[in-house]
Amino acid sequence: MNLKELLVTVHEALQSANIEHALIGAFAMACYGIQRATGDIDFLIDEEDKNKAIEVLGKIGFTVFYQSDEVLQLQGPGNIDFLIARRPLSREMLKEAKPFPSLNIKSVSLEDIIGLKIQAYRNNPKREFRDKADIISIIETNYKLNWDKIKQYADIFNAWEEISQLRNKTYE
Known part of the structure; x- marks a missing residue:
């Protein structure tokens, strides 16, 4: 199948x-x-x-x-x-x-997916490169993301600085 x-x-x-x-x-x-x-x-x-x-x-x-x-x-x-x-x-x-x-x-939602990706790599550091690559792919293809919602997720895992850097690098 x-x-x-x-x-x-x-x-x-x-x-x-x-x-x-x-x-x-x-x-x-x-x-x-x-x-x-x-x-x-x-x-x-x-x-x-x-x-x-x-x-x-x-x-x-x-x-x-x-x-x-x-x-x-x-x-x-x-x-x-x-x-x-x-x-x-x-x-x-x-x-x-x-x-x-x-x-x-x-x-x-895409924002929820990003939140779940943050949770996944924070709970299992071996996933970090794959999950951050997915986050970048989402950012690159979707300019209308709700960044306030993403920040809420990132703040739970103390990851807003990292996510903000990914966002800024992607939009450069």
């Missing part, structure tokens, strides 16, 4: 179980026209739906590879990663996610 088929299959399974979900990561970026190679599909779901997602996707061949309070990784016909919305900010991301007509699947 290719990634697009996998995306549709997982989306339909989640939708049939009334599990609110939104794309994050490379597929979310692709919704906005920013291409990056990936080997998995990343979603945001509410923590209340975590066990239901395991059950529903288990019926179509997925098994739990790893889980914590924050993350759920499934393997099967493909690799699916879920970020678990547990806090008001991530729940707000999920609530505000917008559907994209080409896929009819919701995606978080």
